[in-house]
Amino acid sequence: MHHIHEDYLRSGLFGIQDGLVSTTGVVIGISAGVEHKAIIILAAFVAVTVEASSMAAGQYSSEKAVHQMDRTGKHTDSLILGALIMFFGYLLGGMVPIIPTVLFNQPQARIFAILAAFIGLFILGYTKGHLVKVKPLRSALELFIIGAIATTIGLIVGYLFRV
Numbered sequence: 001m002h003h004i005h006e007d008y009l010r011s012g013l014f015g016i017q018d019g020l021v022s023t024t025g026v027v028i029g030i031s032a033g034v035e036h037k038a039i040i041i042l043a044a045f046v047a048v049t050v051e052a053s054s055m056a057a058g059q060y061s062s063e064k065a066v067h068q069m070d071r072t073g074k075h076t077d078s079l080i081l082g083a084l085i086m087f088f089g090y091l092l093g094g095m096v097p098i099i100p101t102v103l104f105n106q107p108q109a110r111i112f113a114i115l116a117a118f119i120g121l122f123i124l125g126y127t128k129g130h131l132v133k134v135k136p137l138r139s140a141l142e143l144f145i146i147g148a149i150a151t152t153i154g155l156i157v158g159y160l161f162r163v
């Protein structure tokens with residue numbers, strides 16, 4: 001088995017998780033606030049690309065600081081590659097709630113987006129648990145709860161600012 005640098009792994013898992021959680025919150029929140037499918041899709045694509053770029057920049061600069069402070073020589077990973085993994089990981093996670101939103105009409109699309117997101121989070125949490133050797137089910141449940149909280153916040157804000 002090939003050895004994957006742990007910084008790439010962290011960047012990828014974090015990107016997918018954040019893309020999934022944030023975009024689900026955006027999709028659910030916007031769809032609670034507006035009826036037009038085109039607006040929901042537009043908002044979701046703007047949010048996912050802006051956030052993925054911002055997260056990639058954040059990954060680059062925070063990892064750069066870690067590398068500058070590192071005296072152990074463990075950090076042989078590329079900063080650019082770490083940022084790219086974050087970017088595409090975020091987009092990948094974001095596509096999970098976006099695809100049902102594009103394919104179906106509201107309000108069914110919202111239910112499918114939530115279902116897809118929770119299945120995605122569960123799979124991600126389980127995989128993460130396996131990789132970092134903690135209880136997979138516990139790890140999955142943890143992500144599930146985090147996702148539920150973020151989605152509920154999106155839903156509340158969407159209803160409050162309904163147009």
Ligand SMILES: [Zn+2]
Nearest residue numbers: 007063075077
């Ligand atoms: Zn590093």
